[in-house]
Amino acid sequence: MSDPITETDLLAYVDDQLDPARRIEVEEHLARNPDAAARIMADLKDRDTLRLIHAAPLPRPAEAMIGAAVRLERALGWQTLNLKLGRIAAVVALIGFGWFAHGQVGLGITDSEASPKPPAFVEDALHSHETALVRARMVSQPETAAYDAAEILAATGIRLPALPEGWRVRDAQVFPSRDGHSVEISVDAGDLGRVSLFAGHVPVFNVIDPTIARFDDAKTVYWQTGQLAYALTGTGSDKTIERAALRLSRNLQ
């Protein structure tokens, strides 16, 4: 038995705003109720009459009206275009920054005797850390504080460590990377300040213990477990970042 036919259904029938199944139910109802059917026919007739009356062609609009319409059209068109240009400019700025940072990475390492040349993913980590800082400053790039390690693992195959108590996730983004996905989590890490935790797939299986790499504006402690690489980037002291990274790497096991 279908839902009883309401006044709303009858109105929506006249206005042709019912789905076909409901139309059929209304038609069954009307077939059994001649009074209601007559009323609906009158409504349909009035509707069609009004449409016919108002379908008469209008005289050509005044020049002033066309002028105003064209002006509005241009303003709205520019607005749409500006929005697109704005997006393009942001992308260009990020790419430009990437080139710049790319050029700086090799020179920026100050501790060359103590640390080996960092693997390529450290560069990616540094870039996504800088991107996260850019995003944090941009109003039009809403950050998402929703951080679901289980969902990230299921969707990307990247296992993330449990975060220490007191760390607050500010943004979590999945990026494309050369070997699949990478994840960048931006965290307010208490007295460490704003840090980024990067995790991603790498092509070469390896085990690297937490190792520090220093750059002009940031430090990264990176490590690798099998095919997954991690990097913690921030601006705190070497010791605090190393300690935090060790803790995270242990949380993974």
Place this chain on the structure above:
Amino acid sequence: MNDPKRIDVIGLLGPLRRYARSLTRDETQAEDLVQDTLVRAYERHGSFRSGGNLRGWLLSILHNTFIDGRRRHIAEARRLEQAAAISETAAPPPQESQVRFQQVQAAFLRLPDEQRAALHLVAIEGLPYQEAAEALKIPVGTLMSRLGRARATLRGFEAGMHLAPPSEGNRPLLRIVGGSDV
């Protein structure tokens, strides 16, 4: 015209002018209303969401411009005069269908403003209920109850049952689905 992505104001002049005619019941005022709407829309074009519904946005500005009352009083004053003029334009030999057209149109023009606006957007422009309700800034339930009353009045007119403006007495029994009727 329904492609929400395309900025085509010229293509929307027809719907805007027809709606303005139904609201003002006066051709000259209708054209002025559309002109004012375009100027207002230009002034606040920053409020248009890119990719949003241009038709709904413009219809809504037009409606607000009308409601603002700048025109309302003049429209009221000329209302009867206009309704009379419409009946007088029946100069060519009135065929039966023409007489009926005029009756329906006269009944439509006598509807209260808010019922006429609702019926115009839904029945004449064919807007989905949701879009019409947004353009009028009312809940869908309110829109439907206005439609129901407008239709009941038109039926009454045609049946020649009464020629007076609709009163409380001939309200159909209509359930209000959402929101209160304003």
